[in-house]
Amino acid sequence: MITSDPPASNAQGVDPGPVANVKGAGHTRRVFLFKLSLALNGIVGAVLAVPILGYLFGPALKKKSSENFWIDLGPIANFPDGETRLVNFRNPITTSWDGQTGDIPCWVRHMSGDNFQVFAINCAHLGCPVRWFAQSKLFMCPCHGGAYYEDGSRASGPPERGLFVYDHKISAGNLMISAGKMPTLAARNCTRPPLTQIQTASTSTSPAADVSKSRDSSWPA
């Protein structure tokens, strides 16, 4: 293909006279209009991209603080001293077509009195559901064999850290946890202290958190 770009002088609009009879050489104005139309479409495309990208990335741009809510897990009398029990709750943010996927389980450990620990079901390695074995006082993961002690600290296997911990409080004799988001390692990258990390639990359950921290460091990978 022969390039149809006009010479520079033509593009500047300087006297196209002598070459006007050559086909295509006198179309400076059309080329200009064509380029203008391209620019116009570029602008339209950019404007259109704003709602499209906003829609597409909406879930990723949501403020983290809007995703965790206090959830009632029932009266503390339901959790006998020294036992670790599985409790299900309905995720605070659901759609009506979520079905069973909106139900989230967690492990509640009642140490004594008002001392609780609430662990996420998801293994800190790759998110599989961990199971509690009261006899050996271990949480075990069926996927890659991660194991955790009763206080959620890492015991063995591929996880880098202990189980994720939900913030909790006791309100009018009921155990409440702050939940709403699937716990993952990315919580660590948030600027706001994530609710799912062991360290942040120290405000509410300092003894347990201290135990788990010290256990974490004393059982290195």
Next chain:
Amino acid sequence: MASLKERSIEIFNWFERRLGLFGPSIEAAEHEVPSNTSSWWYVFGSAATIILVLQVMTGILLALVYAPSASNAWLSLEFLDHNVKLGWFLRAMHGWGSDFMVAIVLIHLAQVFLFGAYKFPRELTWIVGVFLLLMTLGMAFTGQVLRFDQDAYWGLGIGASIVSRVPWIGGPLVDFMLGGPIIAGPTLSRFFTLHVFVIPGILLALVGLHLLMVLRLGINDWPMPGRLVNKKTYMQDYHKLAHETGIPFVPDAAWKDAVFAAAIMLAIMACALWFGPFGPTGQPDPTIIETAPKPDFAFLWIYAVLAYLPPSLETPVLFIAPVVGIGVMLLLPLVSGEGEKHWSRRPVAVLMVAVIAVTLGAFTRLGMYTPWSPIMNAWTSDSIPPAYLKGRTPLEREGALVLQNKQCRNCHSIGGAGGLRGPALDTVSSHMTEDQIIRQVLQGGGNMPAYGNALNPSETTALVHFLIALRSGNLSPAVDASRKLVLTTEQPQPSKPTPAGGS
């Protein structure tokens, strides 16, 4: 009759004058290819294309019934399996077609690599092919998610956990992938969109491009040792070869493609009939935690690799290895676009294919029986062989109870039954002394948790006595070498001093 024939030709010509498609299509089908390309080794690409057509067809048919919503997807699959006439067969065809497609695409890739077909002038054909492989794997993964069962649910959890490890943007990426704060309705809708619109669209466009380039550049001639690819002369040589030995692709070469495609179709149908559809396994209810999730066949090797990587290496390997792997594949034809094509003169290439194939095979095999996973119900389902209890003291029998009750069996086997996570305990006392066993049980170490908090002293004593008693007659007990040394050093020193060794 003649007038009917004339009339038909007239109608055909009416369309052809307006469409102009038949002439070029027939020309393309009959184009000359070097006769040495009419080989059973050259049938995999066309077979993959045929399977793609099958997948599109069965996929559309399944979409007639499938309900892409988190609350109903699983039920609609059960409905397909049991209530829709031949629904199970369509599901089975689509599932087995997917496995066959991944396999055939991989074989095609290996064949093209070993035949040096990626070299000049077909570099871009190879690069597009790499993207086709990625799209195929993308279809396999998203398809597994659409089979919205327990494996799909926890597979998404694994996917989200992997994505969450991306530095800096991991959190938003997880939200982007899941479409919300948890794995739920929006997640399935996203993967449905990917599986049904986005990836197939890209896949079909790239397949078109891939085929167009094969037609434009000619099919790769059969490599001959010593016939080197030279960018200056290759096209000329190829056209000469195609001209001199040329045969029309249809029918002289294409019949082998057609036969192989038919064989593959029959194989998929046979597997679908014989083995039936994949799942669905249990419903996607996260509160049912008695589950051992596992990915589909094509991803078992990744599942295995993730079990064996040391924790500190996992995140780097997860993100650096794929980038390096895909980068190498994309750059391969640009770096080595000339030279020898024949496998017998490319030992490194052959070795690479062999090593990669064996590695993938070994990890896939491991992924099939997951020796790293504790067997969650071994402690209640696997009994201790009676022979191991015969003639034991009460303390040792108490130890056997401790072994069962404390879930040791979940990770350790006895008498061939139990988990494979830790070593078998039948002969543990032949290589560990009593002190070592006590220490290992109480403090853990290696891959073993510490049981100091879960065992009281009498339980520990009983357990260790039982383990020591297990060692059968022929094996000598483990001895503490240092004890011997202590005993000997307590004896009077030999008069002759031991000379310092070596240096």
